[in-house]
Amino acid sequence: MAEALLVFFLTPVATTVxxxxxxxxxxxxxxxxxxxxxxxxxxxxxxxxxxxxxxPLGQISCINSLTFQVLNTIxxxxxxxxxxxxxxxxxxxVPFTIVNPTTTSRALTATxxxxxxxxxxxxxxxxxxxxxxxxDPLNEDSKGNGAAIGGGIAGGVLxxxxxxxxxxxxxxxQRKDQPITIKEYGADPPPDYRRAKQ
Numbered sequence: 001m002a003e004a005l006l007v008f009f010l011t012p013v014a015t016t017v018x019x020x021x022x023x024x025x026x027x028x029x030x031x032x033x034x035x036x037x038x039x040x041x042x043x044x045x046x047x048x049x050x051x052x053x054x055x056p057l058g059q060i061s062c063i064n065s066l067t068f069q070v071l072n073t074i075x076x077x078x079x080x081x082x083x084x085x086x087x088x089x090x091x092x093x094v095p096f097t098i099v100n101p102t103t104t105s106r107a108l109t110a111t112x113x114x115x116x117x118x119x120x121x122x123x124x125x126x127x128x129x130x131x132x133x134x135x136d137p138l139n140e141d142s143k144g145n146g147a148a149i150g151g152g153i154a155g156g157v158l159x160x161x162x163x164x165x166x167x168x169x170x171x172x173x174q175r176k177d178q179p180i181t182i183k184e185y186g187a188d189p190p191p192d193y194r195r196a197k198q
Contacts, residue, residue, distance in 0.1 A: 006031040007062065007086055009093040016096040018080075020072045026082055026093075030062035037061045038084040038091075045079040045095060060084055076100045 010027040018024045026040055037059040042051045051074060060066040074080075078097040083090050 005034060007034070007091055009082065009084075009091070011065075012082065012093050012096040014094045014096060018070045018096070018098045020070045020074055020098065020100040020102065022070055023067055024070050025065055025067045026057065026060055027065035028060060028062050028084070028091075032062075034062040036087075037064075038086050040066055041083050041085075042074070043081050043083050043092070044077065045081070050083075051080075057082070070098065072100065072102055074098055074100060 007028055007030045010029045011025055012018070038061070039056040040058055040060050041056050042054055043049060044051050054071065054074070057068050058066045076097075076099050079095050080098050081095050082093045085091075
C-alpha cells in the first residue's frame with residue numbers, strides 16, 4: 001500500500017523576517033520525491049488574497065527551493081504567507097514578517113532567480129504622492145484636522161447656546177414690558193383672589 005505524499009513548507013516559518021531588496025528563500029519538505037513544479041504566490045491576511053499587483057515569486061518543487069529578491073514595492077507587515085498551487089490544492093505557509101526600510105516609492109525592476117531556472121519580472125511602484133485621508137489620531141498630519149473639527153463643533157455648540165439664551169432673555173423682557181393693569185376700587189378682584197377666599 002503506497003503512502004500518501006505529504007508536503008509542507010520548510011521555509012518561511014513563523015519567525016522568518018524578509019527584508020525588501022534582500023534575497024529570500026522558500027523551500028518545501030516532501031515525504032516522497034516529486035518532480036512537479038508549482039508557482040509560489042505571496043499572500044496577505046486578513047484578506048487571504050494575493051498581494052495586489054505582484055507577480056508569482058517563481059516556481060518551486062520538492063527537489064529545488066526558490067531564491068528571489070524581495071521587491072521594494074511590498075509594504076512592511078507581519079501577516080504575509082506564501083501559497084503554492086500544489087496539484088489541485090493550495091499549500092500555505094505559516095504567517096511571517098516582511099520589513100520594508102525604504103520610505104520613497106520609485107520605479108523598480110527586480111530579477112527573481114529561482115535555483116531551478118531564471119525568471120525576470122518588472123514591477124513599477126506608484127509615484128503618485130500619498131493622499132492624507134488617514135484620520136488616525138496618532139498620525140501627525142491628522143492632528144491639525146482633528147483640532148479644526150473639534151473647534152468647529154465647540155463653536156457650533158456655543159452658537160446654539162447663545163441663540164437659546166437670547167430667546168429666553170427676550171421672552172423675559174417681553175413679560176416685563178407688558179403694562180400692569182390695576183383695577184379701580186370696588187371692581188371685581190382677580191380670579192385668583194376669589195378662589196383663595198372660598
